[in-house]
Amino acid sequence: MADRGPAAACLDAVLRQDRGRCLAALVARIGDFPRAEEALQEAAASALVHWARLGPPAHPQAWLIRAGLRKAIDAYRRETALARHRAAIGRLALQEAALDAEPDQAGQIPDDRLRLIFTCCHPALEQKTRVALTLRSLCGLTTAQVAAVFLDAETTMGQRLSRARAKIAAAGIPFAVPGPEDWPARLNSVLTVIYLVFTAGYAAGPAAGRDLCDEAVFLARMLRALRPGDAEIDACLALLLLTQARRAARTGPDGATVPPQLQDRTLWDAAMIAEARALLAPPAPEAPFRLKAGIAACHLAQPPDWARMAALQARLLAFEDTPVTRLSHAVALGEAEGAEAALAALAPLAADLRAYQPFHAAAAEFLARAGEITAARAAYAQAIALAASPADAAFLRARASDLPDDSQPRKKEGRAEARPKSNREV
């Protein structure tokens, strides 16, 4: 990598930082997502050649946008059979002339990324596609990096991305910020994508040089800068920061997951928590991310404010009545009011969450507290079988082996040996 020269290094840096900005500017001018994406890729290829010869330009972003516009005109010229393409060439030539009249400064290019993220997160696209398209278009991940996030083959992800761009163009998904009527629902779709980017990074850790948690924080900050004063955007950023702040404390020295209430608080990032608190300080209307951030903030108290958490979870159900939200509510309720309350709330979720590890872990925990040790042991076994990471499995094994003896003979299971062994393994 190091010997690719200053031109390639400059291009890599620009695409990493400002790919979204360049792409948004091109979609705004060309009015066609797939063509804009192609134009940017061709502009980047030609940048490598030109910049290697003459050195990187003073304003690489402006250079890429102008080159992209010319590439788009060239592409239309190659297929002038269609009358509307001839019209597009005229329109783009005017755009290019307008760019030429402006001084070459990146700061003067209007920032169209807000429109771009609403396009990428449009509900007419499948949710996985929204996440992938946002990572590729706004975070500047390569297709290979996006594929790695989903453990997909690069070609499969490439096809998904080009199908999505083609649908945006063909179905008429607008390159526009939604109006006030659609704003809450459409913003929620964008914030949900940002949160999914964050949780993907949180589960996987940094991969291929990109930390998705950082990318999610970047997206939330970008959204906040482009649409200041929106309490839901502030709350989403606060939620990410509150979770990110505890990242260093989430696994113990033995590699097992540590729940927030048992974490070493000296490992929490105080600056992030302070920023999150400040974001949540002004009063705001009740909305999903505001409630989720409020729930995350309940973990900061020592002991956690379970009663408040249960109340907030109940209010969140008014927005998102899903089995997973109900599970979180049941857990907070159990901590606040006792195991019987949790078990009563968990019972109706058993069918929907049969294959969901946290459900069995929660059931095990409250069964144990209710003294139903045999049932708790069975629930832990199911949770361990479903655990997504070795760290979670280690945590669950440790909890299971802390159960008091029940009446069942269990000599053959070798549990006393199994625990330290499994903890060393992870």
Added chain:
Amino acid sequence: MKYMALIYEDPAGAPPAGSPDWGPLMQRYMALAQALQAEGKWIAGEGLAGPETATTLRRRGGQLETMDGPFAETREHLGGFYLFEAADLDEALAWAAQIPSVDWGSIELRPVMEY
């Protein structure tokens, strides 16, 4: 752009003709048509006779086959359509959401191909 909203519904799911809900329901279909016409967006729209009236035909190996009934063995059948103009998918979605069948069936929204 031109969009077609294809209405898929289980004929058993809609309020039956002659029931107290039937009249107000028809009013809602008419109101949507009138709103589209008032804004100059209307192109066409019809309700279709039930799937039991369908005849499916296809030519295979030079042989024309005719079959009694609809092509797909599903409970939801194409029951009608609206064809209208909209600036983009968001506007089209807003119109399509006003089709009463959305309450019990599904509306598939497709842009009309441009040549």
